[in-house]
Amino acid sequence: MPTLSARLLDRLVPAFDQLDPGADPVLRESDRADFQVNGAMALAKRLGRAPREVAEEILAIADLSGLVSSTEIAGPGFINLTIADEALIEQLVEMGDDEALGVPADPEAGVVVVDYSAPNVAKEMHVGHLRSTVIGDSLCRILELTGAVVVRRNHVGDWGTPFGMLIEHLLDMGEAEAVQGLSVGDLNGFYTEARAKFDADDGFKERSRSRVVSLQAGDEETLRLWRLLVAESVRYFDAVYSELGVLLEESDVVGESYYNPLLDAVVDDLDAAGLLVDSNGAACVFPPGFTNRAGEPLPLIVRKSDEGYGYAATDLAAVRDRVGTLGAQRILYVVGAPQAQHFEMVFAVAKMAGWLPEGTEAIHVAFGNVLGPDRKMFKTRAGGTVKLQDLLAEGTERARSALLERGHDDDSLEATARQVAMGAIKFADLSTDRQRDYIFDWDRMLAFEGATGPYLQYAHARIRSIFRRLEDQPAAGGILLGHPAERSLARHLVALPDAVAATVESLSPSKLCTYLFDLAQHFTSFYEQCSVLQAPDEATRASRLELCELTASSLRLGLGLLGIEAPERM
């Protein structure tokens, strides 16, 4: 089913084509009317004609019958369009019949690999993993709805020199005891103890070093111990993901170690392509346009001077694997903004090597830091790292008391508190433009008023409450838009597909957040002005119930795309 804006474009494009083939109508939502068409002005400039005259000609040519009820040319050459109520109603009916509420699935969307979350084995997840996990999860859900085949990749840090000391520490403790400790999630304690011994005890340090060598050499017993560490960590990650309500699973974990067997080929093939340069003993590629502090060319170090591989090699191998084996048309890296230059370089080298051919693209979906109320990096009061589990638990606790304060009185309290807390945390994160840093503030995000997760959940719960009170099955009549509040709600409802499209286009869930908040506001305004259950007549009542149903579905779908649950009651 085509969206309303697609229908409009179908009528407008031929008119613009007639004056200048390929001209963009520049169709936008408008606060003056329903839509505005701004393309006439740019077109007039190219044609050397008067803008208003061009606008008039467009309107004369375009067949807007049945879709638009009135048009107006305003200002320097804006075309304002008011949608016919019948067209709006038709759109709403189709929306109601569609599980995706009119969001079109693009059959050409292709395979998209989304690389996100990426915690480290044997380390606890902390607030620094929050944004990648939440943003990545939301993008996956949205891309799937819009037709992409999404492959989730949790690129966990499961390899490298720290594993020597971790394995030795595990042996010192005894396997059984170590596993016991790890299974209760005390990964930081484990890591810290290992680190402390490594720094203090030369013998331990020596054992750790040779253990790394055994690990890299593929010694079976060492690998077994390493797998034990990885398995315990993955179980712990799963517990966090499940509490947070993100879709990552064990099978999505494809850590750094997975790419080890592919690294030699990366170097060999770069060498064969003549791209590899030896610089101070390291095997490097110098992609053009990157310089260091001294203004000299900056290398991407593929193999270190000690023969070891760095993360550039792993990232290059991952690009090859994802494009070559998984068939990715797009690879999204949901990774913090500070790594922008690294990814630019990796992508540049991958292109030079032909590993990102025409028709494929790699995108760094960068995001800013989580800051505390003091605008500095978010830390605990003691200055330590905020553990993700602690953060989620605190949120749930705060949500619980907020619900109790407001008289929540059934046995769903625990479950609802968790849903509200996760909704609050996620909405706060997703509603700010990705690129910017955002300030983590419990009171603001957990407020039940304003643009927050709880406000949206509340709007949904109120609608559901109407249906709980409904005793009879309403007659299936048509939709009526007699009241201005009904019409503006309707107008907003049909814009859901456009909001989703804008979100996909920019890979910014904040656009969807804005849409949903506006929708909730339009709804509550309608709700205040238009009685539903006690509507003046049966036809109006049925129509309003239908509008309620569509709003609830839209909120549920939209929140779902953000990874936020929509409880029936709060």
Add this chain to the structure above:
RNA sequence: GCGCUCGUAGCUCAACGGACUAGAGCAUCUGACUACGGAUCAGAAGGUUGUGGGUUCGAAUCCCGCCGAGCGCACCA
């Protein structure tokens, strides 16, 4: 030093080169509870969009300079 990102209302944020009033939310002030959840709604007030130029019919948005902030800049990921 070079590069990237960014400076919008007291605070947190929107605004895809477009309109006579730069929008929301919070906080503040004023109203509205005998309708479906007042956890709400209606309204008011609040801005030389860091600054100085430029391009344009039209700039928060594009270009240049300056000021300020954060991050990155060779073997950790």
